[in-house]
Amino acid sequence: MASIDSFKARQTIQAGAKTYTIYAIPQAEKNGLPDASRLPFSMKVLLENLLRYEDDRSVKKADIEAVVGWLENRGKTEVEIAFRPSRVLMQDFTGVPAVVDLAAMRDAMVALGGDPQKINPLVPVDLVIDHSVIVDEFGTPKALADNVALEYERNGERYTFLKWGQSAFDNFSVVPPGTGICHQVNLEYLSQTVWTKPFEGHEVAYPDSLVGTDSHTTMVNGLAVLGWGVGGIEAEAAMLGQPLSMLIPEVVGFKLSGKLPEGTTATDLVLTVTQMLRKKGVVGKFVEFYGPGLDDMSVADRATISNMAPEYGATCGFFPVDQKTIDFLKVTGRADDRIALVEAYAKAQGMWRDAQTPDPVFTDTLELDMGDVRPSLAGPKRPQDRVLLDGAKPGFAQSMETEFKKAADIAKRYPVEGANFDIGHGDVVIAAITSCTNTSNPSVMIGAGLLARNAVAKGLRSKPWVKTSLAPGSQVVAEYLDKAGLQSSLDALGFNLVGFGCTTCIGNSGPLPAAISKSINDNDVVAAAVLSGNRNFEGRVNPDVRANYLASPPLVVAYALAGSMQIDITTEPLGTGSDGKPVYLKDIWPSTAEVQEFIEANITSTLFKSRYADVFGGDQNWKDVEVTEAETFAWNGGSTYVQNPPYFVGMEKTxxxxxxxxxxxxxxxFLDSITTDHISPAGNIRAASPAGAYLQEHQVRVQDFNQYGTRRGNHEVMMRGTFANIRIKNQMVRDEAGNVVEGGYTLYQPSGERMFIYDAAMRYEQEGTPLVVFAGKEYGTGSSRDWAAKGTKLLGVRAVIAESFERIHRSNLVGMGVVPLVFQGDASWASLGLKGDETVTIEGLAGELKPRQTLTAKITSADGSVKEVPLTCRIDTLDELEYFRNGGILPYVLRQLAA
Structure with missing residues (x-):
């Protein structure tokens, strides 16, 4: 907390029966920060953070003045500030390696002669185990129990390790498997909107803020909690008390007016907003929503929009505190004194929004009348590729021609062994109600249940080739669907509960039935998935499925009934009813009024209080996990899940x-839009891959490989899976016809021999040859994945040279000691005519390097000719420069603590 109070912001407020100390922006405005009240609400959270932590070291008076100076420059002037989030949120995929690193730091601290107990989270950390359940079983009443049993069988080592961490580290809590998705648990339970902490005899109140190791951490912006996704590397630094270095952002205001028309959902709204913001270009910027449209917009709808911030590229998608925030805190069972504090604090700080609130100042604005929103999907490959529902059929046909080059085969059907049906292009083989984006929103979940009820009443059934699943984001959803009498109708269509967690959206869709998978692969069928998720990148959802569409939960059910993207479900029947007549979507679509009626009748605070009463206790499976308590972890050298990583080997104090x-x-x-899914190991582990070979050498059967996400605590598996995505295209590697070969291959130089990227990297390492990677625009888009940076580092890559970077991945590379560099002007590796057999020397790193300095790359071709190329070093801040000089953020923190 602030040891200096230059603007005399400290004051007390009363909320309920309690008194709190706050750092009041209106007070600071009177004492030298003119017009601070005109800042966007999201910027006020940053301003309060700096007022509270002013120490003349990491936060100076000039930094605070720079935030108010934003009103003049609107974020166009680059100013670095240090932000300290209130807490950290993790899911198990990204959380396991973070806890592995903490455990490794304890060992390294011992090696440096220090106290291992110094290695502890210094801010509250919640880890929610939500990414490990896989949809193996589906469409049966026992699917949930069977999938949970398989989850524990596969993940015993990881769960033992996490349970050890829960007992070994202070300030660290674990929400056990089967509770829900981290973002929904965060929204419904963990978040408080205003946080409190005792300090020097006072109870200090301040805005709840966080960073999370999942990019969809932004979902909680819908509850007026400022938070965004960071790599595990930055999250670990925040856990260990390091301020997050960031540039004061531009803030784009998004004005919402009007109301959604009948027949549309919050999902249709968010796909529209995502497309508009992607077109606008908001990468690295804050987005803040305002306008009269917020007056009647529920927190669930806001959270749906905020969740998709990574898909529109923004750092966050923020909604301010208003009456709807208070209503949500009440219905989700938050404590009365906390609710009173949220309202009192927001009003005292000028952070309360109502119909009379003047619009804040923004860098730029755009506007949407929600009355113009129409039913939509997004696909077949990117969240921003919105197609109107009535354009989905022609859109798929166009994709068959342009994307998949199979237009001539579009009408062909192929037999499925042992089945009484055939399959064809565009057949929906996965229909999944899944992911945090939509399962947190009662309006679309109740809508899906009502549509299922109406379909069953008409005698409709899901098509037999569709793998159906329902994976809610919290147990509360299952409870209200059951209470409303809607789960039985979903069951009748095959949408039985399969687990509480992040399933299809992250590739945990499980295998398709063997005969269907065989027919797809034998006949090169372009099969489709329709999911209520937020990610649909190629190769992500399921290795057998190439066309993936994001849709609202009711539309997921509708497409399960129709069974094909080649049906226009707005005009063609979904199927034939029990009376022999065609049934259309309009015949079974529930009205907005009926959905609202069901929400009001079935969703109560009692429901939330009972479901979250023992949130950290877990079920019997969790209670049965045995651990030995100790301050350092007893590493098992034979484990294929958790290993002590090599980041600190031979490390010295300077x-x-x-x-x-x-x-x-x-x-x-690489070309444009290489995602962290392409770079980082994700999804299934193939037997014929370096990671598959490693596991088999360690006596792991192919059926027990699990998938990359669950093995993030083992660097040996993860570095072998880096750049190994089946759909990645290294432009160096071509077949005899000159076409680029898909998959994780490179050409080892100078011989030009084709091999796996991992194998080539290890051979280069033995020779002492450093490596670089070249890429196009928006390198590293998608989820924040620390392994996209860690794997890059462990393969021996010193620099990544691209036309532009996604924010989180650039930061992660620096955090691992890899330098991100960007071409200047319109230059690119393609315009330079690079083929991949060149050598690259980068000068200027060894000198007095400064943030964003221009460096020179000398690129020598095989014929001996040399090109000198200017590059901008994207180490953006002085803090990042310190991390880079130390070989990464973890060695930097460890040296600080050891000193």
């Missing part, structure tokens, strides 16, 4: 000077 990159080889040449 870092060695950074050297230039000399005569590096090129590991990959």
């Amino acid at each position: 870092p060695k000077p950074v050297e230039d990159v000399v005569n590096a080889r090129i590991l990959g040449l």
Whole structure:
């Protein structure tokens, strides 16, 4: 907390029966921060953070003045500030490696002669185990129990490790498997909107804020909690008390007016907003929603929009505190004194929004009348590729021509062994109600249940080739669907509960039935998935499915009934009813009024209080996990899930000077929009891959491989899976016809031999040859994945040279000691004519490096000719420079603590 109070912001407020100390922006405005009240609400959260932590070291008076100076420059002037979030949120995929790193730091601290107990989270950390359940069983009443049993069988080692962490570390809590998705548990239970902490005899109140190791941490912006996704690397730094270095952002205001028309959902709204903001270009910016449209918009609808911030590219999608925030806190069972504090605090701080609130100042604005929103999907490959529902059929036909080059085969059908049906292109083989985006929203979940009820009443059934699943984001959803009498109708269509967690959206869709999978692969069928998720990148949902569409939960059910993207469900029947007549979507679509009626009748605070009463206790499976309590972890050398990583091997108390990159080889040449899914190991582990070979060498059967996400605590598996995505295209690697070969291959130089990227990297390492990677625009889009940076580092890559970077991945590379560089002007590796057999020397790293300095790359072709290329070093801040000089953020923090 602030040891200096330059603007005399400290004051007390009364809320209920209690008195709290706050750092009041209106007070600071009177004492030297003119017009601070005109700032966007999201910027006020940053301003309060700096007022509270002013210490003349990490936060100076000038930093605070710079936030108010934003009113003049609107974020166009680059100013670095240090932000300290109130807490950290993790899910198990990204949380396990973070806890592994903490455990490794305890060992390293012992090696440096220090006290391992110094390694503890210094802010509250919640880890929600939600990413490990897989949809193996589906469409039966026992699917949930069977999937949970398989989850524990596969993940015993990881769960033992996490339970050890729960007992070993202070300030660290674990929400056990089967509770829900981290973002929904965060929204419904963990978040408080206003946080409190005792300090020097006072109870200090301040805005709830967080960073999370999942990019959809932004979902809680819908509850006026400022938070965003960071890599595990940054999250670990925040856990260990390091301020997050950030540039004061531009803030784009998104004005909402009007109301959604009948027949549309919050999902249709969010897909429209996502497309508009992607087109606008908001990467690295804050987005803040305002306008009269917020007056009647529920927190659930807001959270749906905020959740998709990574898909529209923004750092956050923020909604301010208003009466709807208070209503949500009440219905979800928050404590009365906390609700009173949220209202009193927001009003005292000028952070309360109502119909009379003047619009804040923004960098730029755009506007949507929600009355113009129409039913939509997004696909077949990207969340921003919105198609109107009535355009989905022609859109798929166009994709068959342009994306998949199979227009001539569009009408062909193929037999399925042992089945009484055939399959064809565009057949929906997965229909999944899943993911945090929509399962947190009662309006679309009740809507799906009512549509299922109406369909069953008409005698409709899901098509037999559709793998149906329902994976709610919290147990509350299952409870209200059951209470409303709607789960039985969903069951009748095959939408039985399969688990509480993040399933299909992250590739945990489980295998398709063997005969269907075989027919798809034998006949190169372009099969489709329709899911209520937020991600639909190619190769992500299921290895057998190439066309993936995001849709609202009711539309997921509708497409399960129709069974094909080649049906226009707005005009063609979904099927034939029990009376022999065609049934259309309009015949079974529930009205907005009926949905609202069901919400009011079935969703109560009692429901939330009972479901979250023992949230950290877990079920019997969790209680049965045995652990030995100790301050350092007893590593098992034979474990294929959890290993002590090599980041601190041979580390000394002071870092060695950074050297230039000399005569590096090129590991990959990539085009635009390479996602962290392409770079980082994700999804299934193939037997014929370096990671598959490693597991088999360690006596793991192929059926027990699990998938990459569950093995993030083992660097040996993860580095072998880096750049190993089946759909990644390294432009260096071509077949005899000159076409780019898909998959994780490179050409080892100078021989030009084709091999797996991992194998080539290890051979280069033995020779002492450094590596670089070249890429196009928006390198590293998608989820924040620390392994996209960790794997890059462990493969021996010193620098990534791209046309532009996604915010989180750039930061993660620096956090691992890999330098991100961008071409200047319109230059690119393609315009330079690079083929991949060149050597690269980067000069200027060894000198007095400054943030965003221009460096020179000398690129030598095989014929000996040399090109000198100017590059901007995207180490953006002085803090990042310190991390880079130390070889990464973890060695930096460890040296600080050891000193």
